[in-house]
Amino acid sequence: MQNNAALLVIDVQNDFCPGGALAVPDGAAIIPLINRLAAKFATVVLTQDWHPPSHISFAANHPGKEPFQTIALPYGEQVLWPTHCVQTTPGAALHPNLAIPHAGLILRKGLHPDVDSYSAFLEADRATKTGLDGYFTSRGITELYLCGLATDYCVAWSAEDARRFGFKTTVIEDACRAIDLNASLAAAWSRLQAAGVTRAHSAAL
Ligand code: VGL
Numbered sequence: 279m280q281n282n283a284a285l286l287v288i289d290v291q292n293d294f295c296p297g298g299a300l301a302v303p304d305g306a307a308i309i310p311l312i313n314r315l316a317a318k319f320a321t322v323v324l325t326q327d328w329h330p331p332s333h334i335s336f337a338a339n340h341p342g343k344e345p346f347q348t349i350a351l352p353y354g355e356q357v358l359w360p361t362h363c364v365q366t367t368p369g370a371a372l373h374p375n376l377a378i379p380h381a382g383l384i385l386r387k388g389l390h391p392d393v394d395s396y397s398a399f400l401e402a403d404r405a406t407k408t409g410l411d412g413y414f415t416s417r418g419i420t421e422l423y424l425c426g427l428a429t430d431y432c433v434a435w436s437a438e439d440a441r442r443f444g445f446k447t448t449v450i451e452d453a454c455r456a457i458d459l460n461a462s463l464a465a466a467w468s469r470l471q472a473a474g475v476t477r478a479h480s481a482a483l
């Protein structure tokens with residue numbers, strides 16, 4: 279892979295893998311592929327969903343609400359999730375089979391109690407930056423390849439924002455797995471296509 283390309287590995291954490299608090303079906307199956315892909319890139323960034331216990335996205339913090347219901351928040355509709363990826367807990371740790379020693383940055387997101395952040399670039403208020411765009415641009419990166427969990431939430435939102443910040447952007451579909459809540463996967467792929475994100479198979483890389 280050329281030096282202007284980076285791999286962005288989204289949220290490959292215990293809580294999103296089978297046995298975790300918000301397990302993505304078949305989530306751990308992509309890890310060996312992600313490890314092989316990462317070896318092709320000089321620049322690799324990992325992200326970690328990293329919420330305080332009081333996080334607004336947790337159904338448990340909204341009396342009377344159940345996981346997977348939605349609520350209206352100042353920044354838009356918010357899905358309420360099972361409590362997941364709580365800062366410093368084992369569920370928030372990167373999956374132990376992830377083997378990417380040369381990853382230069384682990385970016386944590388979703389830190390603010392009142393704002394979710396599916397995207398690695400912009401929080402759900404669509405205004406607060408994580409600074410990741412600057413990390414890539416200051417290193418001469420112009421092309422991003424995305425993989426990880428979950429296709430229809432954090433991967434999709436990150437890929438759309440990558441386009442927004444001007445990166446040529448590809449989602450490696452077989453290196454992702456989806457939650458697929460109320461047809462969210464099909465909706466995500468059409469938003470990605472409309473945003474100009476390329477959908478690729480790992481064999482083509
Ligand atoms: C994610 C739901 C809640 C994800 C994170 O990583 O896709 N999904 N928090």
Ligand code: ZN
Pocket residue numbers: 327329335359362363388
């Ligand atoms: Zn989360």
